[in-house]
Structures are given as C-alpha cells and as structure tokens.
Amino acid sequence: MTFRELLEKYKNQTATPEERKQVEAELEKYNALTEYLLEQDVDMEGEDLAGQQEELQKIDRSMKKRGRRIIAIAVVIACVVMGALTAFQPVISKVIWYDPTERDLQQYSYDISCHLAVLAELTMPEVQMESVIVTEQGWGKYDLQVQQREWSSGKYIWEDGTVTRGKIELKSNVYQYGAINAFSRGTAPFGDSVMTETPDAKVALADLPEYLKMEAYVSLGKDWTMEELADFAAKQEGYLGWVGVRTSPEGEQRLPLMGFDAGGSGYIWENVDAVYPFYELSMHEDVPLAEAWEKHFLALLQYSIDQGDFYARLNQSNDHGNACQAVQKYVTENGVKTYGFLYYGTPAEMRKLLENEDVEGIHVTDYQLRVPGL
Template sequence: MSYREKIERYKKHQLTEEETKEVEAEIEKTEAISDYLADRLMDDLEEEFFSKDSGEQTDAKEKMEQNTASAKEFEAYVKKSIHRSFRRMGMAVGGVVLAVVLFIQFGMSPLMSSLYYNPAKTEILETRSGDITYQTSYSQIEVDFHVYAELSLPCKVCDNVQALSNGYGNYQILISPVISFGTKRGTTTAGQIRKGKLELYNPDYLQGGPANYFVGYGLNRDRDFVSQMKENVIEEDGELTIYNRWFYGTLEDGKAAIDELEDDHTMYQAYVSFDRPKTFTEVNEIMDSLKEQDVWPSLVWVAVYGSEDGGEVVGYACDAPQALAPVAWNEKYPELTLYEKDGYDDADYEKAEQKLQDESVMTQHLVSMLRYMGDQHKFINMMEEYTSSIFDKSIADYIEENGISSYGFVCIATKADMLKMLEMDDIIGIVPESWN
C-alpha cells in the first residue's frame, strides 16, 4: 500500500489501530519538520531583508507579515481538522465498543442458547374453574424427559425435572423423585447441559434394563417360552450347557435367586416375564388377577415388541395416566397426553384412567410418544450416549401396524409379591434389581 493510499484510508478510518498510530506519528514528525523549516525561512527572510534598502525592506516586511498570517491561519485550520477527525474516530470507536459490550451482554447469550437444546424453554397455560384461574407450566426438558422416561425408563415416569439457565447454551438440571416406596427414596440426580451435551453426575440413572432381563429375549415368538428354555439347556457327562440368553439362564436359577432374598419389606424393581407374548387385553387381565391375589405392583411399565425380534426395550406406563404435555399438542400427536384439559380435574383424571384400558387409545399413545421423540432432534442428539435406536421411525410404524404385543412388565414389588407372581401360569421368570 502506498503512503498516499494509507493517508486516504486514515481519513476514512479504515486503518487498523496499529496503522493509525503509525500515521499519527508521521503527522507529528511532519509538523515538527514544518516548524523547523518555517524558522529557517524566517531567518533567511530577515537576512535578506536587512541586506536591501529601506523601501524594499518595508515592502518585504509587509509581504512577510501577510505570509506569516496566512501560514498561521492554514496551520490552525489543519490542526482543527485533525482534532475533529480524531474526535469523530473516538466517538465511532466508543460506539463500536459499546455496541459489542451490549451485544455480548444482551444479544449473544440468547443467540448462543438458540443454537443448542434449550431445556428451560417453558410454555405457561391458563385454565379456569369457576372464578379461579390456574396456571400450568410445561418446560421443554420436563416434557421431553417424561416422554423419554415412559418409553424407555421403567418405573421412572413420575420424576420431576428442573432446568436453570446459566446463559450461552449452558444449563444446570435436577431430576428428583416425587414418589418413594418402603424405606427407600428414589435417587435424585443432577448434572449440566453444556451447549447441547449432557453430563449427569450419576450417569447410570438413565440406563434402562438390559434386554435379557426378560425371558423372551431371543426366543421364537410363535412358541411358548417354557419349552424353548428347556430345549436350550443340554446336559452332557453330568455338565449343563445353557444356550439361553436370559439373565439367569434357567427358570430354576431365577426362582432360587428370589428365594434367597431377605424376608423383609425391601422394595425391588422387578422385571417380570410372560410365558409367551401377550395381547393388550391379556396383560390387563393379568394385572386384574394380581390384585385379586392381593398383589399390588406399583409404577407398572409394560414392555412391548417394537420389531419382530423384540430387540429394543420400549414400553408404556399402565397404572397411572401421566400429564406429559400440553393438551394442544395432541392435535399433532394424538393421545400424546391422555388428558383432555390442562391442569388437574377429577373428571378428566377419571377419563384418562379409562383410556388406560382402551387398546386403540394406548396404541396411539405409544405411537405418538415415539413420533414425538423422533421429532426432538436436539434432545435425541444430546441423549445419544444413553439410548440406542428406540426412537427410530420403524418402531412406531411397526407398533402402529401390529398393535401392542408384550413379553413382560416392570414394577416395584416386594419379595412376597414376586413369589406370588411366580405361582401364576402366565409368569415364568423375574429378575429383581435393588430399587432406589
């Protein structure tokens, strides 16, 4: 860049800070040289002046005074222009700095947050009952987690989820239980979401039960599971070779494991297996039969086939209707919530309970939950290390086409409850986990 070009850019405030300082230094140097040359000129003029006659001296003096006055006027004009340019540049730089500070404080945080999953986004709905107005709030993380939990986290559908924004796409979250059983409380866990990445301080919290906790995993759905279990145990030379994938290998080992539990009131998370795939109606009949035997499993979650091989553990809660999302969302996802009103209403709750017994409604409920999850791309990306492909579109399509077929259920129960369950012909195996 030539010096003339640099001067032009300086006048237009297009130089960098370092280049601006260089030009200003050159201007200062030029002013000093000009002052020096002016002084020398004055000396030369005086010397010439005194070497002439008086008439010529007078004319020369008048011209010199005129030239000096013009030079001073020009010098004052230049200095004033430079100072004005500097003031303008200072105001412009100050304005830019102020704009940057304001953008960082008030603009960047919302912009950054919009790029990532925002769990704190909240929808507040008002409902009226007589003269009283109620407000119901649905946060993004609460809706997403409730749907996610009902689909893939047995016995955790009643947990409360809160999110606190720290700005710039960062949040703190707290997942706390609202229901406890016996002498143990459900585990509270906390964590943070940093620009769409979830970090739980208790990561095991979001781990669902392994597929082989259910007897039917890997078995032929067209035949009863008991005969297949026996066929997969071979005795040779007094040694047993077990080909079953079930957690305990044999039904006898599973029964013995429950017998060895302490005879107290400890609550377990029990993975209960059917002797064969059951229809929706058959599952409800089994639940009614358990109550007749004074067995009252809590937080019952029904495992459902999401494909021909049943490789994915997916299901729905069947003993208490959950207010998963705003009722208006049912327009896009029918029966996503089983309620017809936002906010609690006794009559509406009873209707929702009745829907739990309606196969067509529950099939649609399950399909809508899967489709809703499939549309929550930011949430799924955040949860990818905790889940596999349970929200794949093919699972919703399969259930929509084939209906609900179950290979077992999960519940909270005592040892005594589990022993009574094993006496039923429909139930052939249970895997208990410590519940907390």
C-alpha cells in the same frame, strides 16, 4: 540619445565623462530600487509563510478536534451496543441457540421436563423423570438439575447437566436403561439370561418374610397382547410397572429396550394429551385398559418423533427420535405386544405371579422393607 544607446557607449568605454556620470547615476538608482524590491519580497514571503503555518495549525487543531469527536462517538456507540447486548442477551441468546426454558407445552413446567419424561418412560424401566431445574448462565449456556425417582425405593435422585449453545450434556447416571439380559426374550442373546426360572424362584421365595416389597423383571415364554396383559393384571395383587414392548423380531436386536409405564403415574400433562391423545393414561379411564395401553405407547413414540430435534441434542440418547420411527413402523405392522414387565410385590404376590404357565421366571433387582406401622 536613448539610455540604451548611452549604456552601450558606457560598456564600450566610448562615453564622455558627462555621459559616464549620467549612466552611473542611473545604475545607482537601479541598485537602490533592486535592494528595496528584494526587501519587500522577503517581507511578503515571510508573511505568506507565517500565514501558511497558521493555516496548517488551524487545520491540525480541527483534525485533532474531529478525531477526538469521532473517538468519543465511537466509544458512546460501543457502550450503547455493549449495553444493548447485555440487556437483550437472554433474548438474543434464545433466538440463536436452543432454549431449555421454553414453556410451550405446559404453562408451569419447562418443556425439557416433558421431553426427558418421555425418554425415561420409553427406555428406563426402573426410574421416573420428575422435573428439571434450569439456571441461565448467559450466551447459550445453562446449568441443569435433573430429578428422578426410583420406582422401587421411592428415593429421589438429583443429577447435573449443562446446555452449551444447543448441545445438552447430562451425566451418564441419568440414562438408566434396562439391562439387556434381564428378560429371557427381550433381546437377541448376548449371553446367559440373569432370569431365575420359575421352579427355583418359587423355592427362593418360599421362606422370605412378607414385609419385603420386591422389584422384579418378569419374563414371559411367549409374547402377550395388551388384552392378555390386562387380563393378567386384573387377577394380581401386586403392582404392574414398566412393560417391555416387542420392537423387532426375536432374532434381531434393537436397543435400548422400549416400553411404557402401565400405571400412568407422575405429572399430568393435560396440554400434551390434547395434542397426543392417550399420552396421559389417567385421563382415559373410560377406555378399555388394553386399548389405552396400546394408544399410550403409540403416543409416546409419536411425541419422540415430533421432538426429534431435541433428542438429537442429547448425549447418549442413541438417536432416540429416529429409533422411535423404526419402532413405530414395526408395532403398526405387528401390534403392541410384550415379552415381559416389571412387577412390584411381596414374596406371596410373586409366588402367585409364578403360577401363570406363561411366566418363565423372574429377576429380582431390588427390595425394600415394608413393616406395618413403621
């Protein structure tokens, strides 16, 4: 009889006492084996769980180690990048934004000095631009010190300015444009001219001491060609300064007034003259003065047009580059002519100037004592 059949009789309570003992002995054996196997499973599960926890700890330690490594690498990279940015900041800054320390025109002077010198000569009758000192402040920022010289007194003036990421801000005092009513025919009428007419000017000058050196705007009753101006200058003893040029018909208005310095003084920009012939009057003394003046004025205009990007960065520049294009067109069609000029001389030299029939009058803007021996 099989154990299965025996077990069935045990369950049906038909088994004999001997068969019952046999089944119970087998069941006892089975229970012991079951308990043993259960104990073995628990031990194995504990070992597996401990192993899994240990593996997880290893993974966690590895991830933390890797995280620290990544953080360290990121810090190193950030330090390297910041160091590189700091070290190469001037180079990077000058690539991105306008650089006022450019020296493309002249080896020993900033280009900005020449740019402002041209603007001053064309539009500022009473001052001369001398130089610009540039101090870098980092990341497209610069401090400027602009030096000007007054024609009448010879006094030097320093004005501050800044360059901030390409935009140039100069103090308003830098822009010393000519007075619109100083010449009788320089501008369309805005009101009464400040000119003193010739008869009254002669009376006012009659008793003035000769140790005065005067600055005066001289107004002409008709426009002169450069030949007429050169002929006049050759007969005078005083100093011919800034010459106003007719840049539009008399009935129209174009500001600021434009002209040029007839004396050609200041720094010598030889390299600029090579690109813009007659930029430097002093380098062309073998050419008739009238021709040199005309070509000089045209050179200043062309320079301003070519450097239009610079002038567009300036505050209060009145769109100088584009304005010069319109002036260039007008003088090319009508010639370079003057309606008046600045003149420096003693009362006697001023009286002699007023003897010319084309001179309508003068407007004195400054005077200085010039006592011999002092």
